[in-house]
Amino acid sequence: MRYRRFGRTGLNLSVFSLGTMRCLADATTLQAVLERAIAHGINHIETAAAYGASEAYIGRALRALGYPNLWLTTKILPAGDARHVQQQIEQSRQRLGVDRLDCVALHGLNTPEHLAWLNTAGMATLQQYQQQGIIGALGFSSHGSLPVLLAAIETGLFDFVNLHYTYFQQRNAPAVARAAALDMGVFIISPADKGGQLYRPPRDLQDLCAPLHPLHWNYRWLLSQPGITTLSVGAATADELAFPLAVADQVEPLSPEEQAVADRLASAMEQALGAEYCRQCYECLPCPEDIHIPEVLRLRNLTLAYNMEEFGKYRYGMFGRAGHWFPGQPADRCTDCGECLPRCPSRLEIPRLLRQAHSQLQGQSRPRLWQGI
Missing domain, CATH: 3.20.20.100 (NADP-dependent oxidoreductase domain)
Structure with missing residues (x-):
């Protein structure tokens, strides 16, 4: 230690x-x-x-x-x-x-x-x-x-x-x-x-x-x-x-072998997401429907790049259930208002990506580990 x-x-x-x-x-x-x-x-x-x-x-x-x-x-x-x-x-x-x-x-x-x-x-x-x-x-x-x-x-x-x-x-x-x-x-x-x-x-x-x-x-x-x-x-x-x-x-500091892991992870993310890669700039917020767009798309990123679907479902299932401990509503609240679109520097089709994320991650919601707070 x-x-x-x-x-x-x-x-x-x-x-x-x-x-x-x-x-x-x-x-x-x-x-x-x-x-x-x-x-x-x-x-x-x-x-x-x-x-x-x-x-x-x-x-x-x-x-x-x-x-x-x-x-x-x-x-x-x-x-x-x-x-x-x-x-x-x-x-x-x-x-x-x-x-x-x-x-x-x-x-x-x-x-x-x-x-x-x-x-x-x-x-x-x-x-x-x-x-x-x-x-x-x-x-x-x-x-x-x-x-x-x-x-x-x-x-x-x-x-x-x-x-x-x-x-x-x-x-x-x-x-x-x-x-x-x-x-x-x-x-x-x-x-x-x-x-x-x-x-x-x-x-x-x-x-x-x-x-x-x-x-x-x-x-x-x-x-x-x-x-x-x-x-x-x-x-x-x-x-x-x-x-x-x-x-x-x-x-x-990271060894060359460990740095190679970071390089592989970054490359896999780029290859899997391509032009649909949300780079977490947060410029899309606020959302009129209180959707935490960057967090939804981060979970989508991890699911598509690293197959972290179970983790994505675990976290996604908390939207709308955990208050200020995990803010935001599920992505199916999107009304296609389009307010986020001109703010996105990557020009992502955010409403479509939100629908995709919701379809893939709307697994069974889970309670927080400790519900007393």
């Missing part, structure tokens, strides 16, 4: 952090996962008040293990008044069994309304806790748009950011770069699951990434970037940790 400085927090974190959203079966399972993570060299655990009994299970495991030398991050929702925030912090401290929370993140700073909350007494209460030393570092996680991410980073209120960014979704690259430039810690969330369900990749993607496994390729692509501190790895059982952590000591 390698370790990196978590920006201005000063914490030296393992390049993989244990995310506990999936460790919800029972306290015994979580303790086994935690013990195995520590054995692999992980020293940072991430949880949230909204992850069911996760905080309580972690607190129980920490007591059983004699409070090993770990850094803890928990998350609270950006909502409520000062009293509500105080209750959230005190409850998290009690459940985790700690006097001090090493890191606290606002959970889902996703919208302009959430940004406005930063000017309330609730946020001021968090800052007071930080000044008193009850909270160490203060950060935020976001599933929101790039403009929201950048606006939150530019407030100067935060020491770290948790965000989505993978080889297969590079939209947030400017946020990663800006956070690193401001000496913020950068924590990449769900690079395996929301990054493409890379733990069960289609054969076409495996062939393109060979001799690397697609999961390892994506981790290496991320870890080769020094501005990124740590990647989330989730495990429902202790045995699930060994395979992803096989690259935990590989943080150097």
Whole structure:
């Protein structure tokens, strides 16, 4: 395991952090996962008040293990008044069994309304806790748009950011770069699951990434970037940790062999999509029907280029169901109004491509992993 400085927090974190959203079966399972993570060299655990009994299970495991030398991050929702925030912090401290929370993140700073909350007494209460030393570092996680991410980073209120960014979704690259430039810690969330369900990749993607496994390729692509501190790895059982952590000591720049994978993936995308390749410029937005056109077409890109259809169906099935955590309506809401067409620099026939994507990806919708947020 390698370790990196978590920006201005000063914490030296393992390049993989244990995310506990999936460790919800029972306290015994979580303790086994935690013990195995520590054995692999992980020293940072991430949880949230909204992850069911996760905080309580972690607190129980920490007591059983004699409070090993770990850094803890928990998350609270950006909502409520000062009293509500105080209750959230005190409850998290009690459940985790700690006097001090090493890191606290606002959970889902996703919208302009959430940004406005930063000017309330609730946020001021968090800052007071930080000044008193009850909270160490203060950060935020976001599933929101790039403009929201950048606006939150530019407030100067935060020491770290948790965000989505993978080889297969590079939209947030400017946020990663800006956070690193401001000496913020950068924590990449769900690079395996929301990054493409890379733990069960289609054969076409495996062939393109060979001799690397697609999961390892994506981790290496991320870890080769020094501005990124740590990647989330989730495990429902202790045995699930060994395979992803096989690259935990590989943080150097991409080798020629690894760069060749990037070249093959890019070439395959160009060849498969041709003149119908959506290059994710986002100029087509906003859509009058609230269709997230770039994300729909990104899923289409991945399906046609790499046969990532199951992942596409998984994500597409969330449109219209997950609110600000995954905004946008299904593509069959398109009315052929044509407003997007003159804005597209690639001159894509967007309504037709949206219909194609909907026809291919309208598989059975799936609930989010944790429905409590």
